Amino acid sequence: MVSIPPVLLIAFPLFFAFLAPLINMVSKKAVKPYTLFVLLLNSLFAILLFLEVQSNSVVYEQLSGFYPPIGILLSVGYIGAILAVVINVLAMVVYISYFGDVENSVKFSMIYMLVTASSTGIVITGDLFNMFVFFEITAVGSYGLVASMRTKKAFEGAFKYIVLGSVGSSFILLGIATIYGYLKTLNFYDIAARINTMPETARLMAFIFLLIGIGVEAEIFPLNGWVPDAYEGSSNRVASFLSLGPSKAGIYAIIRLLFTLVPIMSGFTLALILGIFTLVIGELAALKQKDVKRMLAYSSIGQMGLILIAISMHSKFAFIAAVFLMVSHALAKSLLFLGTRNYDAGTLKNPWIAGPIFIGVLSIIGMPPFPGFWGKWYLMLNLAAEGLWSIILIVVFAAVVEGVYYARFLFKGTGSDARSITKSEVAAIFLLAIMLVLIGIFPQYLYTPAVKAAASLLGGGP
Amino acid sequence: MRKIVAAIISITVFVILTYFFITSSAPINYTTGGQYINPITHEHSNQSVPQQYLKDSKKDTGASNVVTAIVVEYRGFDTLGEVTVLFTAATGIALLLDELKRRNVPHDEPNFIVKVGSIVVLPFIVVVGTYIFIHGHLTPGGGFPGGAVIASGFLLLLLVHTNRGLPERKLSVTESIAGMTYALIGLLGLVFAHEFLENYLPLGTFTYLFSAGIIPLIYIAIGFKVGSELGGILHNLKGVHEE
Numbered sequence: 001m002v003s004i005p006p007v008l009l010i011a012f013p014l015f016f017a018f019l020a021p022l023i024n025m026v027s028k029k030a031v032k033p034y035t036l037f038v039l040l041l042n043s044l045f046a047i048l049l050f051l052e053v054q055s056n057s058v059v060y061e062q063l064s065g066f067y068p069p070i071g072i073l074l075s076v077g078y079i080g081a082i083l084a085v086v087i088n089v090l091a092m093v094v095y096i097s098y099f100g101d102v103e104n105s106v107k108f109s110m111i112y113m114l115v116t117a118s119s120t121g122i123v124i125t126g127d128l129f130n131m132f133v134f135f136e137i138t139a140v141g142s143y144g145l146v147a148s149m150r151t152k153k154a155f156e157g158a159f160k161y162i163v164l165g166s167v168g169s170s171f172i173l174l175g176i177a178t179i180y181g182y183l184k185t186l187n188f189y190d191i192a193a194r195i196n197t198m199p200e201t202a203r204l205m206a207f208i209f210l211l212i213g214i215g216v217e218a219e220i221f222p223l224n225g226w227v228p229d230a231y232e233g234s235s236n237r238v239a240s241f242l243s244l245g246p247s248k249a250g251i252y253a254i255i256r257l258l259f260t261l262v263p264i265m266s267g268f269t270l271a272l273i274l275g276i277f278t279l280v281i282g283e284l285a286a287l288k289q290k291d292v293k294r295m296l297a298y299s300s301i302g303q304m305g306l307i308l309i310a311i312s313m314h315s316k317f318a319f320i321a322a323v324f325l326m327v328s329h330a331l332a333k334s335l336l337f338l339g340t341r342n343y344d345a346g347t348l349k350n351p352w353i354a355g356p357i358f359i360g361v362l363s364i365i366g367m368p369p370f371p372g373f374w375g376k377w378y379l380m381l382n383l384a385a386e387g388l389w390s391i392i393l394i395v396v397f398a399a400v401v402e403g404v405y406y407a408r409f410l411f412k413g414t415g416s417d418a419r420s421i422t423k424s425e426v427a428a429i430f431l432l433a434i435m436l437v438l439i440g441i442f443p444q445y446l447y448t449p450a451v452k453a454a455a456s457l458l459g460g461g462p
Numbered sequence: 463m464r465k466i467v468a469a470i471i472s473i474t475v476f477v478i479l480t481y482f483f484i485t486s487s488a489p490i491n492y493t494t495g496g497q498y499i500n501p502i503t504h505e506h507s508n509q510s511v512p513q514q515y516l517k518d519s520k521k522d523t524g525a526s527n528v529v530t531a532i533v534v535e536y537r538g539f540d541t542l543g544e545v546t547v548l549f550t551a552a553t554g555i556a557l558l559l560d561e562l563k564r565r566n567v568p569h570d571e572p573n574f575i576v577k578v579g580s581i582v583v584l585p586f587i588v589v590v591g592t593y594i595f596i597h598g599h600l601t602p603g604g605g606f607p608g609g610a611v612i613a614s615g616f617l618l619l620l621l622v623h624t625n626r627g628l629p630e631r632k633l634s635v636t637e638s639i640a641g642m643t644y645a646l647i648g649l650l651g652l653v654f655a656h657e658f659l660e661n662y663l664p665l666g667t668f669t670y671l672f673s674a675g676i677i678p679l680i681y682i683a684i685g686f687k688v689g690s691e692l693g694g695i696l697h698n699l700k701g702v703h704e705e
Contacts, residue, residue: 007539007658011645014546018641021634060502064538065651065660066522069498069511072539107557114550121543126501133543137550144554184510189501205482 004048006061006074006124009084013042013117017110024106032099035109039092039116046081046088046120050449053081057452058462060126068126069187075126077462078453082323082446083123083252086330090244090432091116094334097237097428108148115141115245122249126462128179128186128261131253132172135217138246139165145241146234157233161226164216168223172213178206179261192260192460207262211270214257218250219304221278228285231297231337239293240337243300244330251304251326255311259457271312276394278305283401292340295405296333299364302398303329309391310379317382319454320447324375327439327446328363332372335360335432338425352426356433361406363436366399370440374447524665525599525674533604534677538659542644545684549641552691559698572622580622587615595685599674605681609688616693620700628697633690640687647676647683 016038023034052059053076061074076084095112118137125131143165147158176186182198183191195203215223231239258267282302289295303325310322339357363370366377376399383392439446456462498507507514519531533541594601595608616628647659654662659676666673 005652005658011649011658015642015645018638018645021638063658064535065655065657066536068501070514071536073501105557107553110553111550111557114546130540130543133540136547137543140547140550140554144550144557147558150558184512185498187501190499193499201482
């Protein structure tokens with residue numbers, strides 16, 4: 001078996017993104033196939049990395065020739081490998097939808113590659129400051145992607161995102177500085193081993209700083225003011241990409257913060273409360289929306305809340321639920337965002353679009369046999385086993401609200417500005433739908449790694 | 463009302479933070495606060511990370527500037543990321559401003575002193591910038607400040623020639639080649655040594671120009687890259703198109 005150094009997942013797309021302007025000068029037509037090739041290569045690396053993690057349970061790679069924590073360490077555990085595969089493969093599938101489009105900008109493709117690479121970087125790094133650097137690339141790239149439509153709404157969304165994103169970045173930096181000031185280290189596992197030597201208040205402060213900073217990217221309740229505007233202003237494909245890449249990386253960082261960096265019980269309680277608020281407010285706001293993209297954006301917030309609730313239960317089954325919900329959200333939301341522009345009362349009759357969208361909606365609201373169902377099922381089982389009936393009530397209430405507005409969306413079709421769908425978009429939507437169905441029918445292929453990810457994280461490992 | 467609420471919230475946050483930073487007994491000395499643990503082998507060290515940087519950087523990297531040793535060698539991967547942040551920002555600005563149509567604002571002719579002075583000053587700016595990034599491993603400075611100094615030369619040019627832009631295509635090619643060089647230097651580390659960005663060149667004589675292995679090469683690449691990127695940003699913000 002080929003062993004791939006994890007750093008190639010980041011270094012190759014960076015190199016190819018730097019090369020892209022030269023390709024553009026030689027031939028403008030070559031840019032899209034070239035970008036697709038780079039994303040394909042990266043997906044291949046991610047899958048190989050996942051296989052390697054399956055045989056070794058964790059892959060370490062030290063960089064610059066110094067052992068950690070002197071140098072930077074990349075560490076890929078199960079959860080990182082799962083998310084690396086999800087981000088890279090889905091980014092490639094969504095990029096397919098760009099083919100056959102008149103608009104052709106090499107700069108857009110470059111930013112697309114860079115954001116894919118940096119989202120992957122967040123999930124495979126083992127170093128706090130390195131994670132911050134990748135957060136910066138992800139955020140700066142996402143501002144550009146959101147604004148790339150150059151409409152009034154796009155600039156409004158991007159501006160809100162920039163303001164919140166920069167405040168969030170400074171909070172992450174403050175948190176890192178607090179930890180480094182006491183422990184003089186930046187490596188996740190070195191911090192985890194010695195976090196108890198920090199004074200109580202300092203530890204709590206660092207936790208809250210990091211939570212605020214990461215929460216902006218992970219779309220958590222008081223920090224997600226940018227989400228609806230940014231998703232509404234950006235093009236459908238960018239919205240689709242944002243909901244599969246940067247938001248998943250943000251959730252991964254929350255997992256790392258809660259389980260590895262500062263594993264205090266009050267942290268999990270705080271995350272649970274924030275998760276409940278995010279869920280309820282997101283779903284209720286989605287119910288009121290008239291615009292389809294805003295509705296999907298608020299629904300995304302609700303899903304993030306549900307994932308956060310599942311993570312904060314700090315138990316094996318709930319974490320498996322979180323993995324299924326993340327995969328379901330990445331697949332189904334990117335499908336819905338890709339499809340909605342073409343989805344109004346007229347296109348309901350077009351089975352090529354209506355069919356996959358129906359599958360996506362079913363997965364989001366948690367109908368069997370799709371991954372969303374498995375996620376909600378495991379979460380319910382866990383909540384019932386722990387006797388947390390009040391949370392079950394809240395989750396069921398949110399699911400009912402979700403069902404109502406998605407049913408309205410399916411039958412009334414509130415979508416606007418329909419246009420003829422390109423073949424490449426249909427292809428991308430279909431690929432996503434097929435993946436949803438496959439994971440729904442064969443959940444064991446995701447269940448086994450998810451169990452191992454949960455076991456490793458609960459044991460304090462990667 | 464909103465202003466009052468906002469003021470109250472920010473003052474409260476400020477008070478809490480100040481209280482926290484005053485009362486917490488943060489260790490200021492770099493030697494305290496941590497004998498680190500290697501997370502792979504679980505070995506305990508008898509010193510902290512910054513202590514080790516100060517003690518071993520000469521032996522490990524051959525650079526007489528410790529800051530450079532940390533930025534380019536010990537934490538070189540972060541620096542590749544930071545370069546990419548700037549690259550992404552410049553690309554985003556170009557993406558947004560590239561094809562926007564601009565009104566033709568009549569420009570005033572620049573001052574005579576500025577015009578003549580620029581001819582005298584410009585070569586010195588470029589030489590100083592180049593000096594800063596070539597000697598990054600010996601003296602304070604490095605690729606980022608050196609590139610920024612060179613970009614200030616570009617700014618001077620844009621101010622003097624009010625209706626002309628910079629050669630965008632050449633800047634873009636320079637930027638691409640410099641970025642690829644940095645990534646390639648890192649990837650060659652996997653080939654000639656064992657790890658990404660690991661040094662595989664001889665360390666040379668301490669404090670001499672040809673020393674510290676790959677550090678000067680990386681800083682030259684960064685210098686070119688930052689200079690051309692900031693120049694590109696200035697060109698895009700001015701909005702005059704010229705090939």
